[in-house]
Amino acid sequence: MIKGTRVVTFLLSGFLFLSLGQGALAQYGQYGAYGPYGQGGQSNSxxxxxxxxxxxxxxxxxxxxxxxxxxxxxxxxxxxxxxxxxxxxxxxxxxxxxxxxxxxxxxxxxxxxxxxxxxxxxxxxxxxxxxxxxxxxxxxxxxxxxxxxxxxxxxxxxxxxxxxxxxxxxxxxxxxxxxxxxxxxxKKVLGVKSQPNAGPEYGLGLLALQMLGLGSGTYLKRRVK
CATH class of the missing domain: 2.60.40.10 (Immunoglobulins)
Known part of the structure; x- marks a missing residue:
């Protein structure tokens, strides 16, 4: 008699476990893994x-x-x-x-x-x-x-x-x-001026100016005389 009672109790426990498990799965499928509010399923970015x-x-x-x-x-x-x-x-x-x-x-x-x-x-x-x-x-x-x-x-x-x-x-x-x-x-570089050209052409130009000045002086002397 005691043995039969244990069997019935075991069967009832198994039935209750399966019933509760199905209810939990149904709830999971409705709300997801994070409960009825679904807060854990939101992405924040x-x-x-x-x-x-x-x-x-x-x-x-x-x-x-x-x-x-x-x-x-x-x-x-x-x-x-x-x-x-x-x-x-x-x-x-x-x-x-x-x-x-x-x-x-x-x-x-x-x-x-x-x-x-x-x-x-x-x-x-x-x-x-x-x-x-x-x-x-x-x-x-x-x-x-x-x-x-x-x-x-x-x-x-x-x-x-x-x-x-x-x-x-x-x-x-x-x-x-x-x-x-x-x-x-x-940044703009300020205060930089171009350097005068000191090449050979520059020297020839100075020589020409000197010759012109010398010629003008000679001409003036002749006019004074």
């Missing part, structure tokens, strides 16, 4: 793409057209003291859900100064482009930033041509990304 402007062309109507590229090397277009350098900063939500409270900042190198910006920290040379950006999944926002090369006397004294980077960062509590664009600055 953001993309920053920064470009620098070149070949600024003004049309007859007064419209300025600028081509933006990833980087400019030393053999590409160079910038001079006081010249405007423009950037575009694209921030894209590459997650599968909305991202909020995104902070977008740009840090200037010492050779650039900010132009017509509000949120600029001169101590860190950082411009805050946004402190509360919200982007839906797949949405992007593009900032245009104008800067200016510092004056001639503020540029390095030991460099004629040098290249620098300008970096932008976008982040919130879950994601972060950054990108930088390179451009080059050429």
């Amino acid at each position: 953001i993309l920053v793409d920064k470009t620098v402007g070149m070949n600024q062309v003004t049309t007859k109507g007064g419209t300025t057209s600028t081509t933006f590229v990833d980087n400019l090397g030393s053999t590409d277009q160079r910038f001079f003291a006081g010249q405007t350098v423009s950037f575009k900063i694209k921030v894209k939500n590459t997650s599968d859900h909305k991202l909020s409270n995104i902070v977008v900042k740009d840090t200037l190198p010492t050779s650039l100064e900010a132009v017509d910006v509000k949120n600029y920290d001169s101590a860190t040379r950082t411009i805050t482009l946004s402190d509360n950006l919200a982007l839906n999944a797949g949405e992007e926002y593009i900032y245009t930033l104008n800067t200016k090369v510092v004056s001639q006397e503020k540029l390095p004294t030991d460099k004629g041509v040098f290249c620098v980077y300008n970096k932008a960062v976008a982040s919130n509590s879950m994601v972060s990304d950054d990108d930088a664009a390179q451009f080059c600055i050429e």
